[in-house]
Amino acid sequence: xxxxxxxxxxxxxxxxxxxxxxxxxxxxxxxxxxxxxxxxxxxxxxxxxxxxxxxxxxxxxxxxxxxxxxxxxxxxxxxxxxxxxxxxxxxxxxxxxxxxxxxxxxxxxxxxxxxxxxxxxxxxxxxxxxxxxxxxxxxxxxxxxxxxxxxxxxxxxxxxxxxxxxxxxxxxxxxxxxxxxxxxxxxxxxxxxxxxxxxxxxxxxxxxxxxxxxxxxxxxxxxxxxxxxxxxxxxxxxxxxxxxxxxxxxxxxxxxxxxxxxxxxxxxxxxxxxxxxxxxxxxxxxxxxxxxxxxxxxxxxxxxxxxxxxxxxxxxxxxxxxxxxxxxxxxxxxxxxxxxxxxxxxxxxxxxxxxxxxxxxxxxxxxxxxxxxxxxxxxxxxxxxxxxxxxxxxxxxxxxxxxxxxxxxxxxxxxxxxxxxxxxxxxxxxxxxxxxxxxxxxxxxxxxxxxxxxxxxxxxxxxxxxxxxxxx
Amino acid sequence: xxxxxxxxxxxxxxxxxxxxxxxxxxxxxxxxxxxxxxxxxxxxxxxxxxxxxxxxxxxxxxxxxxxxxxxxxxxxxxxxxxxxxxxxxxxxxxxxxxxxxxxxxxxxxxxxxxxxxxxxxxxxxxxxxxxxxxxxxxxxxxxxxxxxxxxxxxxxxxxxxxxxxxxxxxxxxxxxxxxxxxxxxxxxxxxxxxxxxxxxxxxxxxxxxxxxxxxxxxxxxxxxxxxxxxxxxxxxxxxxxxxxxxxxxxxxxxxxxxxxxxxxxxxxxxxxxxxxxxxxxxxxxxxxxxxxxxxxxxxxxxxxxxxxxxxxxx
Numbered sequence: 001x002x003x004x005x006x007x008x009x010x011x012x013x014x015x016x017x018x019x020x021x022x023x024x025x026x027x028x029x030x031x032x033x034x035x036x037x038x039x040x041x042x043x044x045x046x047x048x049x050x051x052x053x054x055x056x057x058x059x060x061x062x063x064x065x066x067x068x069x070x071x072x073x074x075x076x077x078x079x080x081x082x083x084x085x086x087x088x089x090x091x092x093x094x095x096x097x098x099x100x101x102x103x104x105x106x107x108x109x110x111x112x113x114x115x116x117x118x119x120x121x122x123x124x125x126x127x128x129x130x131x132x133x134x135x136x137x138x139x140x141x142x143x144x145x146x147x148x149x150x151x152x153x154x155x156x157x158x159x160x161x162x163x164x165x166x167x168x169x170x171x172x173x174x175x176x177x178x179x180x181x182x183x184x185x186x187x188x189x190x191x192x193x194x195x196x197x198x199x200x201x202x203x204x205x206x207x208x209x210x211x212x213x214x215x216x217x218x219x220x221x222x223x224x225x226x227x228x229x230x231x232x233x234x235x236x237x238x239x240x241x242x243x244x245x246x247x248x249x250x251x252x253x254x255x256x257x258x259x260x261x262x263x264x265x266x267x268x269x270x271x272x273x274x275x276x277x278x279x280x281x282x283x284x285x286x287x288x289x290x291x292x293x294x295x296x297x298x299x300x301x302x303x304x305x306x307x308x309x310x311x312x313x314x315x316x317x318x319x320x321x322x323x324x325x326x327x328x329x330x331x332x333x334x335x336x337x338x339x340x341x342x343x344x345x346x347x348x349x350x351x352x353x354x355x356x357x358x359x360x361x362x363x364x365x366x367x368x369x370x371x372x373x374x375x376x377x378x379x380x381x382x383x384x385x386x387x388x389x390x391x392x393x394x395x396x397x398x399x400x401x402x403x404x405x406x407x408x409x410x411x412x413x414x415x416x417x418x419x420x421x422x423x424x425x426x427x428x429x430x431x432x433x434x435x436x437x438x439x440x441x442x443x444x445x446x447x448x449x450x451x452x453x454x455x456x457x458x459x460x461x462x463x464x465x466x467x468x469x470x471x472x
Numbered sequence: 473x474x475x476x477x478x479x480x481x482x483x484x485x486x487x488x489x490x491x492x493x494x495x496x497x498x499x500x501x502x503x504x505x506x507x508x509x510x511x512x513x514x515x516x517x518x519x520x521x522x523x524x525x526x527x528x529x530x531x532x533x534x535x536x537x538x539x540x541x542x543x544x545x546x547x548x549x550x551x552x553x554x555x556x557x558x559x560x561x562x563x564x565x566x567x568x569x570x571x572x573x574x575x576x577x578x579x580x581x582x583x584x585x586x587x588x589x590x591x592x593x594x595x596x597x598x599x600x601x602x603x604x605x606x607x608x609x610x611x612x613x614x615x616x617x618x619x620x621x622x623x624x625x626x627x628x629x630x631x632x633x634x635x636x637x638x639x640x641x642x643x644x645x646x647x648x649x650x651x652x653x654x655x656x657x658x659x660x661x662x663x664x665x666x667x668x669x670x671x672x673x674x675x676x677x678x679x680x681x682x683x684x685x686x687x688x689x690x691x692x693x694x695x696x697x698x699x700x701x702x703x704x705x706x707x708x709x710x711x712x713x714x715x716x717x718x719x720x721x722x723x724x725x726x727x728x729x730x731x732x733x734x735x736x737x738x739x740x741x742x743x744x745x746x747x748x749x750x751x752x753x754x755x756x757x758x759x760x761x762x763x764x765x766x767x768x769x770x771x772x773x774x775x776x777x778x779x780x781x782x783x784x785x786x
Contacts, residue, residue, distance in 0.1 A: 049584075225570055230569070234572040243573075245474065248476070248786070260474060261784065262783040
């Protein structure tokens, strides 16, 4: 890892990297106010369409726009091919791992992953033991969080195997770019992301329970309009032509799931649920859940309905299990991991903890179960008080934190107040697993809009960009 | 279609129509109060308008005096008034968000942008000419939504539930506007056709956007008899009870075609239709205009309950 971050547009000598050559030309042609006008147009477009997200703990209205940056991020076909191979390998291994963990637990018996780490983990779902989901797939919809530190140097930060969000932004960002800069699409051959909803539909259909006659009935299960990702739930349901249901719209009778329609009950076959495991079914999980469907898990166990993703997938994307992913890939596929894992310090180990506490200013500290950029500290950007606070936290609960070196996230040209400047980015490509593994060429690029910031989360001042994968 | 979706579509349309009607009702009360010359009559007009809109009780709990500013605030902006324009637009948008997937993009955008624009208005900036402008804008919002509905919405059950919501609400509203001033329409020996009456009749017609079309239909000066006929029985008048009931029947019959069954909703619609079927203005006055309108409002309300039961609203 170098001290100066890798810039995806410029080489160290200032020359423009190949995928960005046409963009460079186009930027030069733009009259002075053009980008600023485009940026305003983009904002009103998103607001009108209602593409918003809710911010928890914010007083100013409950809906916000994620800032959209009008300069696309461009990835060449060759770069993408390597990347997607690595992603596919990871996803394959993690689904095999889930099947094993919920069946014979060979990997634990072989001692390759510590038993305690799995069986005592709150993300482990004993109710899933011995259950055989359709096609043996547990995680059907995956968003792998990655960062880039060099031309071919990608690290996986997190494998989101539960209910990854953000795919609607990938699709709407593309829509916005097509409207705002159609001429750029004439000069570049950009791989399509618009097929995602159709692929999602196919994926869901391919994992329908046995014995469904005709086209399976698909629904998206949402916690409701107050959920931060509600827009995405309705967007995906709409794009797939599936019914958007809340828990109250579904019920279970004689082990089968139905939705309440204007003409009475209608059978449901595959549920893309955007409700967390805990809230899925008050009879099996949290009894106080008002969002779920009583009896849903029993119907799932009986094989009359497919849940996408399966409950209990969180055990494979747990931050503590993450360190073992290279092991997991080797164990199930007999291959070396193609994508890198970020080295992770384990604070329960005394030596490692001592190192961590000495070097907090250089490291990133994350809560094991945290998400959305909350409960984390980026060492180089931290204050003394923050470091003191995290020191105390780590000492109090060493198992609750993982610590990693600060990666020099790559930068992309971004439109900011004073023109175009490099800003740090990450990438979340989306993977669908059913009868096949399909990776959408592109993904969600998040960008830290503050100069020098490494936190890309939308809840912490991050924006998004359209991500272009070029065709060969 | 989910029962909840049907319910949301029904209420979404009702709330948009209600926002428009609240603006119309307020406009009537406002104009009457502006043109009244007798002391104290300005606030009387506002109060009787609020009675017709059934918002007077809530208003009286908050305010001692019915002056234009207080009434405007209560009917247009007050969150505690569930029928205020603000509450209606917010409820419409919340319903729309719940059924985003069932709406066309044009329908959604019309509601979403209406709410965004409305919530950006500062109530204290709205007075005088601005107030008139806002009332016009609210009507435009409703027209934009209906325009999007009529020209982009698939003609299936969702369309039928939307239209039902719209016309059940409109029928209710027209009946209330008439009921607000039923006594000025009654034939009396004295005062018939006096300046006061003409002013009041104009207001009623205005509230229904009917003051100009009246002339085209009747080629006559304003007469109580004609006004009652126009707003109750003339099926070419888009806000008349008869027109609304025609549409209620037409759309509920659509549901029968789509689903293949008749429900309690049809019985409830039949019962409203029966009330109008052999009605003439003579008979209505004989029965009692107020009594007739009360019965109409009651039967019209039962349509909502019957739909909820028959199509699994919950």
